[in-house]
Amino acid sequence: MGELLGSIAFSLIVIAVIAGAWAWISSLFRKGAMALLGFDGVCVQQFETVLLYRNGRFEKALPPGRHRIRAGSRQLARIDLRPEVFRFTQGAVSADRFAVNLVYVVRSQIVDPRASFESTQNYRDEICIRLQSIVKAVCSRKPRLEIQMDHQTFSNSVQKAANQVLRSIGCECLTFELLQADPGGPIVELDNRRMGFAAGLMKEV
Template structure:
């Protein structure tokens, strides 16, 4: 039986030397011989440095020794601190409060420490950090779309308005919530609202409102649902505009009504943090009996207009004939020419040959025409 016991510690290993259970020191790589009879007194515990994070039941005792601390990278985080540990350029650990130790070899370690009171985490490698398995315990993030903004609240207080992109913040700093706000132009159909006009006619009006969020902070603070609030305001404004007009005024000038509604609604929308881009009266729906009556009125109006046009044409025709008669009376030669044109029209279908002698040609033609008859 050998009187000695040999222990070999490889390059990627370290040894913890205990005597009678008390830690004596760190043992570096090499070969060590222990007297056989002392093997129960002296014990060397071998650990691998390939497991970067140093964990041991007696960690506090071991870290009290300078030689152990020199072989380790120690991260001691206060309650308001977090740390990222990079191993050979890759994220290895995300650390919360507490004391942590990592073997300094054989890997190249880099530690980044952060104060969570700054709340947000700005880092060139956010995607890599969020993809780590330990990140969800200490970090949270919000992805804001290209057409959105997001309002970030901590403990009920607005702390930031987030532009499009990825935003990451530390957990454990209060109750954090965020609300996304769509900045795109939207359309509200105010449909089927029944309104009574100034002349007591009941009708239904469909209104189209184009709008978008102009001030996200004001829009969220002013109403729980700014789209519904604008819809309600559009109903009130439309009712006021239509109720102040007669039916004829409504039908004859819808553009003016739309402009009045747009101006009034724009002022109210501004208090909601919204901007009205356009307003239009899409449909005006009358009751069935009112439609029949209105059609009769329109038919009567059109018939009266047609009669007026006919009277004007008859008057113009009579005036033209009177002017022609006066012109022929004042110009005998023109009268004779007109007579010849009329005789030509009378005889155009006659199949006969006439020879005229000397004398009044018109008298001869008239006599022939009377003979033909």
């Protein structure tokens, strides 16, 4: 009986050793020899940058190519560096108090991956909000006819201001193109109409 138990135990040990050796060899062929030493392989595409954080702290940015990094308490953030296009339809007010309906296209790109990743949770939303604020501000300094007749000067003014504002979130405004600027009527007239409409509702109530 004792010899049978010993034989079974020996067989189990042999099976475990064979299974361990097979797993080791399989890992060696699948991940390479460096994986057995505690390294992982990371492939970075030509159009992106990968930010490496370890224990919550920024360590380095990985350029395109294959990299071997130590496994452990790390986080990888892939940042796509390809330009993006945004199209907006927005209302604004000119310097001479006219409402203007604008249609414009913006082409932007991340130029500082770390700043873009760390400064905001969603850089696209941040770009949209900041661009609309800039367009509103530029419109408030220009008369309606100038906005309608000289799209290029307006576009250049917005692009220059946008680059200054977007730099803090690691982005750049590559191009700004005003496609359409339609008049919406004097703001004073619109305000009077609203006040008259509200007064009429009050009387009915």
